[in-house]
Structure formats: structure tokens, C-alpha cells
Amino acid sequence: MAGRRFVVEADGGSRGNPGPAGYGAVVRDADTGQIxxxxAEFIGxxxxxxxxxxxxxxxxxxxxxLDPDASVDVRMxxxxxxEQMSGRWKIKHPDMQPLAAEARVVFPRSRVTYTWIPRERNKDADRLANEAMDAGRAGRAWEPKARPAAAAAQPAEEALPAPAAPRAGWAAPADLGSPTTFVLLRHGETALTPQKRFSGSSGSDPELSERGRWQAERAAEALVARGTVQAVVSSPMRRTRETAEATARRLGLEVRIEDGLRELDFGAWEGLTFAEAKERYPEDLDAWLASAKARPTGSTESLATLAQRTAVARDRIIARYAGRTVLVVSHVSPIKTLVxxxxxxxxxxxxxxxxxxxxVCAVQYYSxxxxxxxxxxDTSHLR
Known part of the structure; x- marks a missing residue:
């Protein structure tokens, strides 16, 4: 049975290019035009x-x-x-390549077409992108003003449902097949790590220190010796990519970037120790420790929203590498959240x-x- 037909209208903007940025998108029923x-989201x-x-x-x-079997006409x-997604222009910029690759795997290529439209015909997506940027400037999450009945929009942070946790149980029966195994590797040390400074997705994006590179190589040796890793996925941040590449290089694998694995945005706390953040922002820090919905000072992201995007990344990786063992290189907050x-x-x-x-941590997911x-x-490989 054929799937439904949708029209996706999408837009994004940056106030400064680069600068504070956000995106918006709507899905319409192709027959009725109804949204x-x-x-929408502010993306920093x-x-x-x-x-x-x-x-x-x-x-x-x-x-x-809404319908994984749908056919989609994208209009932007x-x-x-x-032109890039239609295959007529090459994608040369390194920031665009992983994003284009991510877009291509949502639906089979045969079920997605791309059409250019003038800006005046893309007003709804443009409006949502600006709403998201306005929300980010105000230090809050975007929420829909008038939500359509069948909408699948991102809920307001105050109403975020808990990400679906895999059901509890003992080892799955054999008829469920091989599990998908995540080998969760935290990146090696940076200059900030021994000082226990907040180092999130909006900070300086430090490289691995000399000791961090040594740690990445020791982890790579241990993982290669086990002989089970079949794919490597990493947060886009420099320290995780460097850590992931140490193993991928030895195995002859490419490092696939998953944006949902990036560290939490720590806002004004970036680069501070816990004691320094406590001294400068005591009320905000106490609120953050007391509630998963509270955000670090100046951040647009809470542990609740991080859990949402981490769960989406988890499900996307499981779908792509079902039944295989995947090295997932990330940070403290996303790995703890996956656990x-x-x-x-x-x-x-x-x-x-x-x-x-x-x-190293390891989690297995069954069908x-x-x-x-x-x-x-596990740090036995570092001894």
C-alpha cells in the first residue's frame, strides 16, 4: 500500500551569517495543502x-x-x-557534507524531490525560523503558537515527554536476532578536562591534549583487539572526532558524524569550574541541579532537551546499523543520558x-x- 504524499517547506536563517541561527519547517498534506x-529550533x-x-x-x-512510507516534495x-540535494551541484563545504548525508537517509532518494520556490512562497517556514531565533535570543525554547491537530512539532520544554526508554527485561530471546551494540567511548582529555571545567557545545571546542591523544590510541588498541567494531559514529566536536579517528583509522572505517551526540550547551558556564559557576551563578546552578528542565545561565538547552535529541540520535543509529556493533564517541552528558x-x-x-x-560503556538494544x-x-585499557 502506497504511503501518503507530503510537501515539506523548510528554511533557516542566521543573524550575522554566521551568528545566532535557527530553522523552521512545515509538513503539508500534498492533496489539501493543510499544515x-x-x-523549529534555535541552534546557536x-x-x-x-x-x-x-x-x-x-x-x-x-x-x-507521520508516515515512513510517504513520498515527499521538498520546497525551499x-x-x-x-541544487545540492538534487545532485546537480557538488557539496564542497565540510560543514554541509555531513548534513546533506543525514538528510539523504531519512527517506529513500526515490521518494524525495526538491523544488526551488521564491521566498514569498516560503513564508511559513521563514516565520518559524524567525520565531526560533527570537526565542533563542530571549533564552527560551521555541514552542508553537497555534499547533495543528495532527502536528508533530517539537513540544515546549515545559511539556517535554520523557524520551522513550527501552523496556526493561533480561536477555532477549534468540528469535529477536542480534542486538545492536553501542560501545560508548568518552573522548580523551583536553586541557580543560583535568581542571574539571565545563566544556560544552558552545565553548572553545578544544583539541585533545598530549595525554588525550595517548588515551585515544590506547582505547583504539583495545577496541581493535576485540575485533567487534563495525562502524564508528562521533559527535561533531573536535575532541570526539580526534578520538574516533584513532580507532577508525586502524579499522579502515569512516567516521560518521551525528550532531545529536554533541555535548550540552553550558552557556555562560563554559570554561568555568563548578566552584566558579557556583560563585558567579549560584541560583542558576542550584536550579539546574534540582531540575532537568532548568538551563545553564545563557544556554538554550536543558538536560531534558538534551535527552530528547540524544534519544533521537540513538534511534537513528540503531536504524542505520541494526544488529551491528557501533563505536559511539561522545561526551559526558550524552553518554550518561544513554545509560x-x-x-x-x-x-x-x-x-x-x-x-x-x-x-568505555556498552549498551545492547534488542528489536x-x-x-x-x-x-x-571501563578504563582498564588505560592502565
């Missing part, structure tokens, strides 16, 4: 083109959530994105886990939704 889903400091690609990805995902006023979700533990469980630099935590904070 049935909306998505980025270029127009990055924001446009993020809008495209969000629109495609919203359509996929970005000639660059339309927490696997255990079905409450949000404050992340404060009760130790996760050392270059440590019925069961998850099994197999390893936590």
Missing part, C-alpha cells in the same frame, strides 16, 4: 546554509514520523540546498555516575525494545 506538522551560532540544512532535516524527520527558497535511558532511571541519575576521560547495560566506565 499537519511544524518544527551557525551560518545561513547550516541552518537551512538543519531545517530540511527537521522537516524530513517530521514527515517520516535556498537554491544552494535544492540512564537504557536503565529507565530518573533524570537525576546522571549526577550519580562517574565517567572518566576515554572510558523488541529491550536494552541491556553491559559495561560502565
Amino acid at each position: 499537519i506538522a511544524e518544527a 551560532h551557525a551560518t545561513n546554509n547550516v541552518a537551512e540544512y538543519r531545517g530540511l532535516i527537521a522537516g524530513l524527520r517530521a514527515a517520516h514520523g 527558497d535556498s537554491k544552494l540546498v535544492v 540512564r535511558l537504557a536503565l529507565g532511571a530518573p533524570p537525576d541519575a546522571v549526577y550519580r555516575m562517574e565517567l572518566s576521560a576515554a572510558s 523488541d525494545g529491550n536494552a541491556s547495560l553491559r559495561l560502565l566506565n
Whole structure:
């Protein structure tokens, strides 16, 4: 039975190019023209083109959530994105390549077409992108003003549902097939790590230190010796990419970038120690420790929103590498969150886990939704 037909209109903008950026996307029923889903998000400091690609990805995902068998006509006023995604222009910029690759895997290529439209015909997506940027400037998450009945828009942070945790259970029966295994590797040390300074997605994006590179090589040796890693996925940040490349290089694999694995945005706390953040922003820090919905000073992201995007990244990786063992290189907050979700533990469980630099955790995911935590904070390869 053929799937539904959707029109996705997407846009993105940056006030400064690069500067504060956001995207917006709508999904319409192709027959009636009715908007049935909306998505928008402030994405921090980025270029127009990055924001446009993020809008495209969000629109495609919203359509996929409504009907994974649908056919989609994407309409955008970005000639660059339309021509690149149609295959007529090469994608040369390194920031665009992983985003285009991510957009291509949402639906089979045969079911997506791309059409350029003038800006005046893309007003709804443009409006949502500006709403998202306005929300980000005000230090809050975007929320829809008038949500359509069948919309699949991102909910307001105050109403965020808990990300779906895999169901609890013992080892899955054999008829469920091989599980998908995440080998979760925290990146090696940077200059900030030994000082225990906040180092998130909006900070300086430091490289690995000399010790961090040594740790990455020791982890790579141990992982290669096990002989089980079949794919490598990394956060886009420099320290994780460098850590991931140490293993990928030895195995002859490429490093696939997953934006949802990036560290939390720590806002004004970036570069500070816990004691310094406590001295300068005591009320904000106390609120953050007390509630998963609270955000670091100046950040647009809470642990609740991080859990949402981490769960989406998890599901996307599982779908792509079903039944295989994947090295997932990320940061403290996303890895702790993946472990927490696997255990079905409450949000404050992340404060009760130790996760050392270059440590390894392992989680297995079964086809019925069961998850099994197999390893936590293993540093034996560093001894």
C-alpha cells in the first residue's frame, strides 16, 4: 500500500551569517495543502546554509514520523540546498557534507524531490525560523503558537515527554536476532578536562591534549583487539572526532558524524569550574541541579532537551546499523543520558555516575525494545 504524499517547506536563517541561527519547517498534506506538522529550533551560532540544512532535516524527520512510507516534495527558497540535494551541484563545504548525508537517509532518494520556490512562497517556514531565533535570543525554547491537530512539532520544554526508554527485561530471546551494540567511548582529555571545567557545545571546542591523544590510541588498541567494531559514529566536536579517528583509522572505517551526540550547551558556564559557576551563578546552578528542565545561565538547552535529541540520535543509529556493533564517541552528558535511558532511571541519575576521560560503556538494544547495560566506565585499557 502506497504511503501518503507530503510537501515539506523548510528554511533557516542566521543573524550575522554566521551568528545566532535557527530553522523552521512545515509538513503539508500534498492533496489539501493543510499544515499537519511544524518544527523549529534555535541552534546557536551557525551560518545561513547550516541552518537551512538543519531545517530540511527537521522537516524530513517530521514527515517520516507521520508516515515512513510517504513520498515527499521538498520546497525551499535556498537554491544552494535544492541544487545540492538534487545532485546537480557538488557539496564542497565540510560543514554541509555531513548534513546533506543525514538528510539523504531519512527517506529513500526515490521518494524525495526538491523544488526551488521564491521566498514569498516560503513564508511559513521563514516565520518559524524567525520565531526560533527570537526565542533563542530571549533564552527560551521555541514552542508553537497555534499547533495543528495532527502536528508533530517539537513540544515546549515545559511539556517535554520523557524520551522513550527501552523496556526493561533480561536477555532477549534468540528469535529477536542480534542486538545492536553501542560501545560508548568518552573522548580523551583536553586541557580543560583535568581542571574539571565545563566544556560544552558552545565553548572553545578544544583539541585533545598530549595525554588525550595517548588515551585515544590506547582505547583504539583495545577496541581493535576485540575485533567487534563495525562502524564508528562521533559527535561533531573536535575532541570526539580526534578520538574516533584513532580507532577508525586502524579499522579502515569512516567516521560518521551525528550532531545529536554533541555535548550540552553550558552557556555562560563554559570554561568555568563548578566552584566558579557556583560563585558567579549560584541560583542558576542550584536550579539546574534540582531540575532537568532548568538551563545553564545563557544556554538554550536543558538536560531534558538534551535527552530528547540524544534519544533521537540513538534511534537513528540503531536504524542505520541494526544488529551491528557501533563505536559511539561522545561526551559526558550524552553518554550518561544513554545509560540512564537504557536503565529507565530518573533524570537525576546522571549526577550519580562517574565517567572518566576515554572510558568505555556498552549498551545492547534488542528489536523488541529491550536494552541491556553491559559495561560502565571501563578504563582498564588505560592502565
